[in-house]
Amino acid sequence: MQKALEKRPLTTICIVQVAEKKGESYAPFLVWLLIISMAAVVFAMFAFDIKGGDASALLGGTAILIMTVATLLVEGIHGLDKIADHLTDGLVFAFKVMGQILPIAGFFFLGNPEAVVKIMGEGAPGYLFDIGKMLAQAIPPQGFLSAFGMLILGIITGLDSSGFSDLPMTGTLAGAKAGGNQGVQ
Secondary structure: OHHHHHHHHHHHHHHHHHHHOOOHHHHHHHHHHHHHHHHHHHHHHHHOOOOHHHHHHHHHHHHHHHHHHHHHHHHHHHHHHHHHHHHHHHHHHHHHHHHHHHHHHHHHHHHOHHHHHHHHOOOOOOHHHHHHHHHHHHOOOOOHHHHHHHHHHHHHHHHHOOOOOHHHHHHHHHHHHHOOOOOOO
């Protein structure tokens, strides 16, 4: 009985190791395909002046083609089912990540006076700049206290780790403190 128990885990380990090596023979080809394809995408973007949404579409389409080729090579006849699974997993991951970022970005777009006019129309307030001006009046415009105040503001607003709150707020505060005067240091 003890010998049977000892053999069972070894069999399981061997099966896992074989499953991990599935498609290993295609790895060098796929690495070079990826490198050459991405270099071609970057070259095409510069050569044909592709920008914005068109560049995103070119990059995304290339990534989907590479994923399709890799999945069909590794999975064979079951590759089409796996491609759908990979696409679903990627979209779910993207929504999980962007679901947290979009509301934060939306509030800061509403706080920017230039962006809020495009969203809500003329006369809409830009609260982000108002907060920056209020903080600029509380912190002296030059010296150690100014730098320390900016540091504390960056630390406090950076606690959410998104980057959407601390960068616009510290930038707005710096602009409000300088009052448009680039000579203020």
